[in-house]
Amino acid sequence: MLRLAARRVGLAVPILVGVSIIVFLLMTILPGNAEAGLVPEDATPAQRAAIRDSLGLNDPLPVRYVAWLVEALRGDLGYSLQRRREVADLLVQAWGNTFVLAAVSAVLGITLGLLLGYVAGTRRGTLVDRVVSIVSLAGLSVPSFFVAIILLSIFAGGLKMFPSGGATFDEGPIAAIRSLVLPVASGSLITMAITARVTRAGIVDVLSADFVETLRAKGLSELEVRTHVLRNAISPVLTTSGVQIGALLGGSVLVETIFRWPGMGQLLYTAISSRDLVVVQGATLVIALTFVIINLMVDILQAAVDPRVRGAVA
């Protein structure tokens, strides 16, 4: 198990390097991108060239990448002129807020999705099944920002039950929790829908497998049979859960913007609007790295749960 985990970590290293190269290239390769946000808009070409030179922007790309990576590994992701802050400082604060939002949404969405999917899968063809199927198809097709706006119009606008804007834990736990409700709801709804869909498909698949008949024939109680079924159906759910968390992290850009939740997403949004590409670069890098690490953990977890995956790697 430990060897397998070590192997997976080893395999993730080249991916991490690749991700950092892409993030670096995206923000530097196009003309004007590298110095965007560092050079005043009204600078003359001569001033611009001087600044480029002083920033080392005329060096060959690989040299600049290594220099950037070394700084990044030291925790220095640059300085945002617009914000007049170190990018790393901005990110640390925002990351925590996003983590809370994404983690709560993921746990809630996956748990509810598992439950709904299980109910629908074991009662195939019934009304419950159809409703779950339709809801999950809808969940697959709805943009998270649309859900966010609907929730906002109902609960913050119409009913005035929850605040529309974000209050963090600095303003006290109750305010924070109250303002978490709507963003969590809009994130977890979609996660729930997709998880339910995958779980249902997995359960239906497993239920039609021969071994279930064998278990029944062996005289296992229905509860014991169900436990076996769930264990076998859970692997595809785990596989998608990594992607789901990715969707939550990516979707946070929209959801956080709408609910003014001060996380990575909102930071990214304001940075894009002001073409503060140093911040965009840093935030993209950190979200992508978080996603890679989460997928890595899901992978290892999956191997722990599903012996077939374990066998395929060993």
Add this chain to the structure above:
Amino acid sequence: MPEAITSVQAEQPGENGNSLPKRPLLELIDISKEFDVRDNGRRATLSAVNEVSLKVRTGRTLGIVGESGCGKSTLARVIVGLHAASSGEMLFENRQIETTGRRPRKIVEQMQMVFQDPSSALNPRATVGESIGFPLRVQGASKKEIDARVKQVITDVGLPASYVGNYPHQLSGGQRQRVNIARALALQPKLVVLDEAVSALDKSIQAQVLNLLADLQRDYQLTYVFISHDLNVVEYISDEVAVMYLGQVVEEGSAKALYENPRHPYTQLLLSSIPTLDPAQSNRDEPIGAGDSEIPSPISPPSGCRFRTRCPFVMDICSEVLPPRVEAAPEHIVACHLYSEGAERNDGAVAAAAS
């Protein structure tokens, strides 16, 4: 059908009259094939075919028989050029041909193959006509030529010409195998390698297809390499038979000699395991000892004689020296220390065990 036969026959007699039938069409000299594999995470070499030398005579059928995993399918693919050999040479019509790299199209077309699995051997998205005609299209034949040729071969293999528009899933296994054969014949090859060509078929269909193959061999002047694990089928169709074990040929000879008087302990083991309905041949049911033991892995085959771990007559020399190929009887070659010089006394023991 008659047209094709006459045209084929018209080409042949000059260089290949009935007077000299024994000239080999294909000769393999020390052909080996190794694969790089991962064994428990370590790099390893799998020796699938090891120093195989064989002669395939024009117009005849060479049967290659052995258990699954003995390298016979790999050998088939090396012969037709689908796998590059790791070492060794090949002579085709007395000319040396490429064994390790890409062959010229002219050579590729002369050697065709009929595959084992009737369901995977045909493109499920192509009609029967498209599958048979594909080699001709690659050759650049006109649509008219292709249609005529496809119609010709499809009737030659005993299917109605109307089948050209059908898809493989609409055909039975036997019909698909006929299409498979028709495709191999489309380019009028000289050599056809049949890899377990009838193994997936029902017994009764097997017989039909075997008879068809015999007819086609005569009509198209074909030379066959017939590969199978089924001893009865090989005996029926082959003129000569080679027995393979773990990538090596352990015994070869005429079908008659080999089946009536098997020399190698492995051949004896194989023949003894044939189920038969004829009580007169019940001696084949006699077990010859350690026959049930596991086949060793081709990743680290036993030293010396590869069969020694299962051989009931194993001697000290077997683990040390690779047995040389000995002509135990005329045209009957065995690779076993029992038949090496100074082993006369053992010959009696083997014969006793075998009879």
Add this chain to the structure above:
Amino acid sequence: MTQAVTPVLLHPGFGAGVPVEARARAAELRDEWDAADQNVDAQSFWKETGKRFLANKVGVAAAGVVLLLVVGAVFAPLITSADPLVGQPTDRLQNIGSPGHVLGTDEQGRDVWARVLYGGRLSLLAGFVPTVGAALIGTIIGVTSGMLRGVVGTILMRFMDVLYAFPAILLAIAVGSSLGPGLTNTIIAVTIVFIPPVARVAESATRRVVVQEFIEAAHLSGASGFRVARSQILPNVLNDIIVYSSGLVGVAMIIAASLSFLSLGSPPPVPEWGYMLNSLRGSLYTTPLVTLVPGFFIFLTSVAFNMASDALREAMDSRL
């Protein structure tokens, strides 16, 4: 292998020209096959798939909705006379059903119905074009690396893995913000996001096909690798890719709308659903239903595509 081949079945005279009965038997067999042939209609896979798809009511309805949306976008000028770009400032923020404005007006007094129709042009384009583009490029990459394996295949797929390591929307946002706002850039960004998953699907389908014996047979005909890929592999991986890609259109629309929501799409005043939703956000508490209109259309299109895609998958799966 339980029974020996009995010599009776292997009558050496069969087909050799001698026994008349055997010949007659063969002729009979051919007649039987011919008769069976009359019943089996030689249908191509795609014809059968089409038939099965048409038999699926939900799928047909979904495809109908898609068609309606496309027609509405293309013939927008014929459907409404209102100008989607210029509004009457006096008519600002009219609610749904107000006279002259079926779906109300936005914060600049422009007719929302007209903007939805015209906006469909960009939104549908941003859903279709990247999907088609990614399907083409992803197929080339996937089939190539599935066939070649080796160094080229590994490098290609590892590169795909790296792109796949980003959350989809984040990658689109990163590419989009690097390239700057605009429809073309949105399309490029979404295409890049979808190339890796399509390449993976194509690669695994190719690996499955490439080991089959008919591929070996094709190589034995002397065909070049490219020809084998085009004539033998592609037809067999295409349905996997089509099913997968058809499911991407809805997601592509959502991602494109998200970019546009973040003002990375085509610049105003040209209407686009994602951007409309964002700019109507300010009037959420005055005319909430009008605000939801563009979101509803994104949702409707996406659901329709996903349902049609599901139906297509079913139609292709139940092959013989």
